[in-house]
Amino acid sequence: MSIVASIRILISLFAGFWLIPNLFGQQKTYPPPKQSPAQIADQIMLVNESVLKQQWTHTLDPVNAPKNAILLNPGQCVRIGVVATGDNRDEYLKHTNLSFSVRFAGQTVPHGHAPLAYIKRMKPEGGDFVARALAAGGVKAPDxxxxxxxxxISASNWCVPVDAQDGSASVTATIEPSGGKRVVVSSTVEVETFAMGSQKKFKDVQAFGQFLQTYYQEPHPARLLPAINFMVTEQSQTSREGQAEIVGAFLSAALRTDVVAAHNLLSRIGSEPPPTRAFGLLVLRAAGYDVDPVLNALPKQEQVKSQSLPALEDPFDLTPSQALFHHLDMLWGVFGATGQYEPVKTIASALAWRSDYEAFAEMRNGPDRPPAITPSIVRGVVYTAAGWSLRSFQMNDGLAADYIEYMLASEETPPAIKSELRNLSTNPAFKRPGGQ
Structure with missing residues (x-):
């Protein structure tokens, strides 16, 4: 049975035991938990490096568990994750040493014994829902x-060689708790080249949307070129206002954080059809890469056309113009690509515009209609869209939920924003975009 499956069963049992009496009987005392010695699970996780560098720096403890990597592209790096259960498990992990080796393409790369570098308590699947349900009844969820x-998480990492071929990598870890039983476990991960990954097309809009929303959980940069192709094809058939900007924000953010993927795309984009080539170069330029070598090799007419394309908008620009309506979606695109904290924080900053929403609601319900869209109206509408989207992601995305918890606890978050975040699920203005 997998770690995730085991946790799912445990949370269902705990939810049934704790949730009903507390919500309906308001019982606020708990029986002492049964003693359970700390132990190491006989499985390991392969954790993408971005979890440590871009995500856990803005989360509290516990957090929602990251995804176990099962597919990697050249240049991607992972660390070894060791799971412990039972009493005093954090202290147990602090005194645990780990060594591991990776066998790939006929070569073995060893990593010597070292203490674990990062330790976080993990929420069980569904844990956020249980905690919010208890909080609604005035009860704090027990530990x-x-x-x-x-x-x-291991102190050292393993990175897929940039020139790697398709194949499987075998990871063998030796886990040695202080005074505990030595555990030796193995896992495998598939390695896929950019050439192979770029052949995987998107079957429909739903699959493409899922890719955009969850990319940071299991990043597969080899599919960024098919994403550009899909976007260009869709726009040629059914043009949607702001869609190119949203996807462009996603792609440029993904490429900005993955230099290997960006250079691979630069080497391939020149041989793509002109529409795909133009959008690809636009995205690469927005990500900060020099596209002139590719551009200068194109026919003069195509060079002029490509250079005349307007630059992608800055999603972090909150100037109250009509462009701001799709800047929120662009920010969620950046989050989907990278899992970074900043776009979620920026979206939450729009919750400071409550007074604009109240003025907009009064105007909307009154007899007079404004002759034009004013900055205040833009802020009022964006306030509701920001709250609605934050509420949706809080319920459906574990990392976004962790970031909201972090903002609520952070001294850097203005009190007005904290108040709005506490009421995401109860504010009628956040029931749907537009507050209607």
Whole structure:
């Protein structure tokens, strides 16, 4: 049974035991938990490097568990995750040493014994829902259901060679807890070249949308070229206002954080059809890469046309113009690509515009209509869209939920923003975009 499946079963049992009496009986005392010695699970996780560098820096403890990497492209790096359960498991992990080796393409890369570098308690699947349900009844979730396992991460990483071929990598880890039983476990991960990954097309809009929303969880940069192709084809058939900007924000953010993928795309984009080539160069330029070598090799007419394309808009620009309506979606695109905290924080900053929304609501319900869209109206509408989207992501995306918890606890978050974040699920203005 997998770690995720085990946690899912445990949370269902705990939810049934704790949730009903607290919501309906308002019982606020709990029986002491049964003692359970700390132990290491006989499985390991392969954790993408971005979890440590871009995500956990703005989360509290516990957090929602990251995805286990099962497919990697050249240049991507992973660390080894060790799971512990039971009492005092964090302390147990602090005194645990790990060594591991990676066998790939006929070569073995060893990594010597070292203490685990990062330790976080993990929320069980569904844990956020249980905690919010208890909080709605005025009850704080007990530690017994807030976290059932902890994850320790290795100090060193393994990166797929830039010139890697398709194949499987075998990871063997030796885990040695202080005074505990030595555990040796293995796992495999598929390695896929950019040439192979770029052959995987998107079957429909739904699959493409899922890719955009969850890319940061399992980043596969080899599919960024098919994403550009799909976007160009869709726009040629059914043009949607702001869609190119939204996808462009996603692509440029993904490429900005992956130099290997960007250079591979630069080497391939010149041989693509002109529409794909133009959009690809636009995205690469927005990500900060020099596209002139590719551009200068094109026919003069295409060079002029490509250079005349307007630059992609800055999603972090909150100037109250009509462009701001799709800047929120662009910010969620950046989050989907990278899992970074900044776009979520920027979206939350729009919750400071409550007074603009109240003025807009009064105007909307009154007899007079404004002759034009004013900055205040833009802010009022964006306030509701920001709250609605944050509420939706809080319920459906574990990392976004963790970021919202972090903002609520951070001294850097203005009190007015904290108040709005606490009421995401109850504010009628956030029931749907536009507050209607």
């Amino acid at each position: 017994a259901i807030r976290s059932l396992a902890s994850l320790g």
